[in-house]
Amino acid sequence: MVDREGKVTQLAPFNLIAWHAGQSSYKGRRGVNGFGIGIEMVGPGQMTSSKPGFARAWFGEDFPIDKYDIRRMRTPAHGDGWWMPFTEPQVRMTIALCKALVAAYHLKDITTHWAISPKRKVDPNPLFPLELCRELALGKAAGPMGLA
Structure with missing residues (x-):
């Protein structure tokens, strides 16, 4: 790990x-x-939209998009989601x-x-x-x- x-x-x-x-x-x-x-x-894995400016991890924690440079991407292997670099x-x-x-x-x-x-x-x-x-x-x- x-x-x-x-x-x-x-x-x-x-x-x-x-x-x-x-x-x-x-x-x-x-x-x-x-x-x-x-x-x-x-890492938090694939995240979903949350309150404005945040993405939510599967375990319920919200992460500030700007602070972590979180990006929304869609790929055939990953689907559509928010991702933390x-x-x-x-x-x-x-x-x-x-x-x-x-x-x-x-x-x-x-x-x-x-x-x-x-x-x-x-x-x-x-x-x-x-x-x-x-x-x-x-x-x-x-x-x-x-x-x-």
Whole structure:
């Protein structure tokens, strides 16, 4: 888990199934929990409109749109919603973590919850620099991201 300050907390050892993905598949292979490593990035997730100037998280907290640079976006994978950008320390650490995991475990791809569990999960949000992360961790020849 990478918090908004960029601190990493390992929630489960890599040799145990953490059940982070739920029902999922990757390139036709079901049960991503059994062979994938999940990285959670702390944030409020998809938010909805609230009182003027605020967006509301699923847990009921209202966030000031201007203070957090919250943006409304619509994508096929995410639907329509309000999204809080990840912090610079969070993005830098997530990229560094992906690079380290690719090197240590010879990983061939980096994908997302929304790709392995479409219509059920929407993380990371559309403001995460996914292609930059994939390129820096996997190299320029990363190829297309693996989908369900």
